[in-house]
Each structure stands twice: as structure tokens, then as C-alpha cells.
Amino acid sequence: MSLDFTPQLSTILASFSRVSLVQQQYYTSDQLFTALDKLLGRQFDREVAQQLFEQCQTNQKRQVILEDFCQVVLEADKILKKKITSTLDFNKQYEQEKRECDNNSQAAKHTQSLNNYGVDRDSQLQLLVVAASGIQFNDFLRTFVKIRVDQQEQQQYSQTGDKFEPVFNHQFSFSIQSGQEQIAIQLFAQDKTNQSLLIGEARLELDQFYEQTVQELSLQLKNTKGQVTAILKLEAQWIYNKEKYYKEMSEKYTQHIAQLRNDLEDYKKDLFAIQEPFLDQQSRNTLQQSLRQNVNQPYNQAQAYQQQQIQPSSFYGNQQQQVFQQPVAIQKNVNDNFVIQQQVPNKNLTINQVSADTQINEDLEYGFLLIGILALLSTFECFARPAYVDIILAVLLLLIILRDCFNENYLKIVLILNVLTMIMDIVWLGIYKHWWQASDETLPAWGDDGASVVKLTYMFCVFNLITKAALCYFIFHYYQAAKNKQQAKLKIWQLEFQMGVLNQNLFKLQQGELLN
Secondary structure: OHHHOOOOHHHHHHHHHOOOOOOOOEEOHHHHHHHHHHHHOOOOOHHHHHHHHHOOOOOOOOOEEHHHHHHHHHHHHHHHHHHHHHHHHHHHHHHHHHHHHHHHHHHHHHHOOEOOOOOEOOOEEEEEEEEEEOOOOOOOOEEEEEEEEOOEEEEEEOOEOOOOOOEEEEEEEEEOOOOOOEEEEEEEEEOOOOOEEEEEEEEEEHHHHOOOOOEEEEEEEEOOOOOEEEEEEEEEEEEOOHHHHHHHHHHHHHHHHHHHHHHHHHHHHHHHHHHHHHOOHHHHHHHHHHHOOOOOOOOOOOOOOOOEEEOOOOOOOOOOOEEEOOOOOEEEOOOOOEEEOOOOOEOOOOHHHHHHHHHHHHHHHHHHHHHHHHHHHHHHHOOOOOOHHHHHHHHHHHHHHHOOOOOHHHHHHHHHHHHHHHHHHHHHHHHOHHHHHOOOOOOHHHOOOHHHHHHHHHHHHHHHHHHHHHHHHHHHHHHHHHHOOOOEEEEEOOEEEEEOOOOOOOOOOOOOOOOO
16 A cells, blocks of 8 residues: 555665765755656656755755755655545545435435425524623623523523633524524623623624524624624524535535545645655556555545635645635434534645644744743842843743733734843943942942852843843744744643633733623
């Protein structure tokens, strides 16, 4: 099986040596491509070759060292195998989901009952309230959401998160009869006396859910004066005709399966192109035969997905992407009601994505080390100078990790504060530069061995200045990652911290008014 074959670095280097390319030497793209042509006995796929070369570090002459190019070949081989395995898994899941949709469509054709409005008699509206943000309100302890659909009313308190950015993750279910029902969503704050105060509200119409798919909404909640006082994120779905819904889902699964199979053939073609130059003729024939194995075999395992992005053939992910909306997974419970299934979207593996995630995780490790050094040096400095601002800065930096303040605005403010403290350190070093030539006699207020203390403080201040300069680099990287909505994690001994989930900003000013 081709996925079981893994080229080794020594094998690739030995192959290149047969066409006069030696280790620890730099080569241009033309030289490498010509060598691949010779190994293959015909022209190597130039598109694949160019992608490989673009992933290498080049010198000023646009040359790469042979070992680097070989490492990129190995990395591409690994990524393509992951993509093939992942695509086969998704194809398996979609095949099963399509069969289930076809069976459910046939069953609904004979069992569902539509009322005079053309709505299924057991039709349900599902509302998944995710979280609220941007709350313009003060002096409250917690929040809760209240949803009213005509005479039906339900409410839920926040589960986690900051009180100004509460997380609910609660699903509401309402019976729908006519499709004309009015939906009112309200967000309340509760103060110390348990009094409920309206933050804002919004209204929805069922007309916007006639497509029967899950829709992600960001509602602007407004107070009685028409001012936006909060943003509420939620997902909504209304299934009013099961037979029609399952037919539409089956058609979408058919489209996705066809696209997956096309992508699978492209991935296999690229994998064969990468491995072929480093095989003998018999192994090439065996490999090519294994890559032609039938993809259309039946599968049994199923798993539901709400969203799925499927990449085209480029295994580095730098080509134009085609995005498909994944059919929404629906599951019946014992009461024959429909439940929105929350799933994590698939993230296709690319070298750029893998390196970006690895890079930000490494930056967090180095940044955490530098923050610790900053806090330690600042504490020692306090013996001879008030370095409390530096200690506060270290605490603010630690909150990035401990409280998930992976927010671009928060990071921007911390970066500015870091630069300001650097300027303060430079000014302080300029004013007290005479300390370095000081002695116990010139510093009588410090007592015996006072000169040693102030000299150490001076040195600590210089080291702190260097540490802050390095932190500027890492904070800027954190800012870019937060701006790109990246997530990261840092593991310290047995503790693991997730960044980019809550994205809290402790400097956010909250303004609001009490509503009667």
C-alpha cells in the first residue's frame, strides 16, 4: 500500500548523488528540477516541483541546500498521506450520511403530517445561544437570556466567561405551528439584589429560516432608546418539512462525495509524483497500482458535521480554495424532536497551517520564559529602585496566558505599555549612570556594601531592558495571531492553557445605563 511506503532522507540523498548532486551544496531550482528529470527518465511535474522549491529557505542567489530540499520532500509526503487518510474518512462518513438521509426521506414521506399551513405538526425551532459580547452595562453580577415564541417562554443563565462576555452554549427548543410566530430574544442583567434589568432585545421572523439549514446569527440587541447595548451570537434551525429537508441534504452529500473523490485522486497523483523519482522500476509499478485502488467501496461508520472546507489538489494550500457548505447533521431523539449537532469543522492540513500553529505555540513558550525573567529581575530591582510598574507589566503579560487575554486590542495596549517602560528604563539609566562608579563612601545612605546593591540593580535594569526588547517581538507575534483568529496552547508541566478561545480584553471600558 502506497501510504505504508515512506521515503527516507538517506534514500533521497543517495538518489540525488547518482545524478551528481552532493550534500551540503547549494543548487538552483533548474538544477534540482533537471536532477528530478534524470531520476525519473522524463520531465518531473513542474507544478509539484515548484511548490516543493517554494517551501525551501533560499539564499540571495535563490539557491537552496540539498538537505533542505529533501526535508521538504519528506514533509510533503507526510502531509499528502494525512490528506488522503482524512479524505477517505470523510468520504466514508458522507456515504453513510447520504444513505441515512435517503432512508429518512422515504420514512418521512409516509409518516409526516402537514397542517393547513404546510408545516409539520411536530415542527420544532432550535435556537443555540452561544455567547454575548460588547455589553454596554455596569453594576451587575451575571446575565441571562430569555426567549419568547408567542406564548412559549424559556430562559437560561450564563455558564462561563467574563460577565461582560458571557458564554451560554444552551439550546432552546420551541414548537412551531403556523410559521407566523413572533420570536423575541432578550438579554438581562442581574444585580446584587437579584433585580433583573433589561440590557437589550431583538426580534426574529421565521421567514429567514425557510431554507431549513443551520444559520449563524449575530444579533444587535438594543435598549428602549434604540441604542445597541450588546451582540448575541446564536445558531438557528427550523425543520418544517422533513421529507424535503432530507432530500436536499442527500443532494448536498452527493456533491460533497464527488468533490472528495476528485480531491483524493489529485492527492494520490501528487503523492505518486513525489515518491516516484526515488523508487526502482518495480517499486514504481507496485506503488502506482496501489494508488489506483477503488475508492467506491462501502463504508459503515458515520459522523455528523455542520461545516466542512474541502481543499483542491495543491498539497501546500496556497492555491485558490473552493468552499462548500457542509450539510447540517440532524439527529432524532426519543421524542422525535430535532437537535442541532455541534461539531468542529475539519481543518485541512497544509504546511503553512502546521508551521503557523507550531510557530505561535513556540512563541508562547519563549514568551512565558521571558515574562518570568522580567518578573524575577523586577522583584530584585525593588531593593534599590521602585520597579513596581515593571511588576504590573509582568502581571498583565501573564494574564495573556492565565486569563486567555489573546485579544488584539489588549495585546496592542500591553505592547505600548512595554515600550513606554523601556523608555522609562533608558531615562532612569541615564539619570543614575553615576551609580556604576559609586562606592560605599559616595553612597553613605546605602550603608555597608551599598555600592554592590546599586550596581546589581543597575545591571538588572539593563537586563530587563533587553528582555523587554525581546518581548516586543513576541507580543507583536501574539497580536498578529490574535488578529488572524488563531488559537494556541501552552503546556507548563501538568497544566495546559488555551489561548484564542475567550479572547478577553481587561482594558475594555464598559458603559451602560439601568433600564426599568
